[in-house]
Amino acid sequence: MSSASRNSASRNSASGTTVPGTAAVEPDRAVTGRPGAPHPLVDRYGRVHTDLRVSLTDRCNLRCTYCMPAEGLDWLPRAEVLSDDEVVRLVRIAVRRLGITSVRLTGGEPLLRRGLPALVGRIAELGAEVSLTTNGIGLARTAEALRAAGLHRVNVSLDTLSPERYAALTRRDRLADVLAGLAAAHAAGLAPVKVNAVPVRGVNDDELAELLGFAVRHGYRMRFIESMPLDAQGAWDRERMVTADEILARLGERFDLHPVGRSGNAPAEEWRIAGTDAVVGVIASVTRPFCGGCDRVRLTADGQLRNCLFATEESDLRALLRDGADDDRVEAAWRATIARKGPGHAIGGADFVRPARPMSAIGG
Numbered sequence: 001m002s003s004a005s006r007n008s009a010s011r012n013s014a015s016g017t018t019v020p021g022t023a024a025v026e027p028d029r030a031v032t033g034r035p036g037a038p039h040p041l042v043d044r045y046g047r048v049h050t051d052l053r054v055s056l057t058d059r060c061n062l063r064c065t066y067c068m069p070a071e072g073l074d075w076l077p078r079a080e081v082l083s084d085d086e087v088v089r090l091v092r093i094a095v096r097r098l099g100i101t102s103v104r105l106t107g108g109e110p111l112l113r114r115g116l117p118a119l120v121g122r123i124a125e126l127g128a129e130v131s132l133t134t135n136g137i138g139l140a141r142t143a144e145a146l147r148a149a150g151l152h153r154v155n156v157s158l159d160t161l162s163p164e165r166y167a168a169l170t171r172r173d174r175l176a177d178v179l180a181g182l183a184a185a186h187a188a189g190l191a192p193v194k195v196n197a198v199p200v201r202g203v204n205d206d207e208l209a210e211l212l213g214f215a216v217r218h219g220y221r222m223r224f225i226e227s228m229p230l231d232a233q234g235a236w237d238r239e240r241m242v243t244a245d246e247i248l249a250r251l252g253e254r255f256d257l258h259p260v261g262r263s264g265n266a267p268a269e270e271w272r273i274a275g276t277d278a279v280v281g282v283i284a285s286v287t288r289p290f291c292g293g294c295d296r297v298r299l300t301a302d303g304q305l306r307n308c309l310f311a312t313e314e315s316d317l318r319a320l321l322r323d324g325a326d327d328d329r330v331e332a333a334w335r336a337t338i339a340r341k342g343p344g345h346a347i348g349g350a351d352f353v354r355p356a357r358p359m360s361a362i363g364g
C-alpha cells in the first residue's frame with residue numbers, strides 16, 4: 001500500500017443514522033476522563049469499548065488469495081511501525097484510563113514480530129486479558145513461551161484440511177505447520193484454541209462439516225467468518241461470499257445444532273452440537289451485522305487508531321507520541337475518535353465506502 005493511499009485514508013465516515021435499540025449519548029460525556037480511574041470509552045450510541053485490537057505488523061508470510069496479491073504488498077517501513085515501548089504505552093493508557101479489558105494482538109502475522117513473547121509479557125502485566133490472532137505458522141515453536149509470558153488464548157486461521165487446497169489458497173505449502181501450531185497451543189494450555197475459517201464459494205465451502213468435525217475431535221472451537229470487502233485487491237465479490245444461513249444449512253446436514261446465542265458483545269453467534277459440549281460460531285458481519293453491540297477499537301501497526309473495522313478515517317496516535325504528547329492528550333484523542341464512531345458498517349448500502357487500508361494492515 002503506497003504512502004499516498006495511507007495518507008488519503010483520512011475522510012470522515014459518520015453517516016449519522018442511529019443504531020437500532022441504542023439511545024444517542026451526549027458526545028461530551030465521552031471525553032472527560034478522570035486521571036487514575038478508568039473512565040468508560042463510550043460512543044454516542046452508548047456502546048462501551050473494552051476490546052482493543054493491536055496490529056503488530058502489516059507483514060505476512062502467507063499470500064491468501066482473498067486477502068492480498070501473490071507478490072504481497074509494499075510493507076510499512078520499519079521506522080513507521082510502533083516500537084515495543086510505544087505499543088506498551090498506548091495499551092497502558094487504554095487499560096488504565098479507558099477501561100479496556102481485553103487486548104487482541106493481530107497483524108499481518110503477529111508471530112513475525114521480533115521479541116513477541118517479551119512484548120506479550122509487558123502487555124499482560126497491565127492486567128488485560130491477552131489473546132492472539134495468527135495464521136499458525138511458527139506457533140509450534142512459540143506457544144509455550146507465549147503462554148509463559150501471559151498469553152491467554154489464540155485464534156488460528158485455517159480454511160481447509162487439504163494440503164493441496166491450502167497451498168492453492170495461501171500460495172504456501174505450510175498446512176503441516178499450522179496443524180502442529182494448533183496442537184502446540186492446545187498442549188501449552190492456551191484456551192480456548194479457536195479455529196477461524198473463511199468459506200469462499202467454489203473454493204472450500206464443501207469442507208465446512210469436515211472442518212467442524214476436526215475441531216471437535218481436537219477440542220478446538222470452530223468459527224466460520226463471512227468474507228468481507230477488505231481485501232487489498234478490491235476484488236471482493238458478494239456472490240462468492242457464503243452466508244451464515246448457508247453455513248448453518250451445510251453444517252446442519254451433518255450436525256444437530258442448537259442455538260446458544262452470543263456471549264456478551266462477542267462477534268460470533270454460537271450453536272451447541274447436540275450431545276456434546278462443543279459449540280460452533282458464525283461471524284456474519286455482512287448478512288447479520290452486530291454493530292449495535294460493538295465494543296471494539298483498533299490500533300494499526302503504524303499507530304493509527306480506527307474506531308471501526310470499516311472506518312475511512314484514522315487518528316494518528318503515533319504522531320502524538322513522537323511529538324512528546326502527554327497521556328492526557330493521547331487519551332483525549334482516543335476518546336474523540338470513539339466519539340466520532342458511526343452506527344456501523346454500511347456494506348451493501350448506498351453510502352458504503354471501502355476503507356483504503358486492507359484487512360492485512362488492520363488486523364482481525
Ligand code: SF4
Pocket residue numbers: 290291292294295296307308309310343344345
Ligand atoms: S463493522 Fe465496525 S461497528 Fe460494526 S461490529 Fe465491526 S468494528 Fe464494530
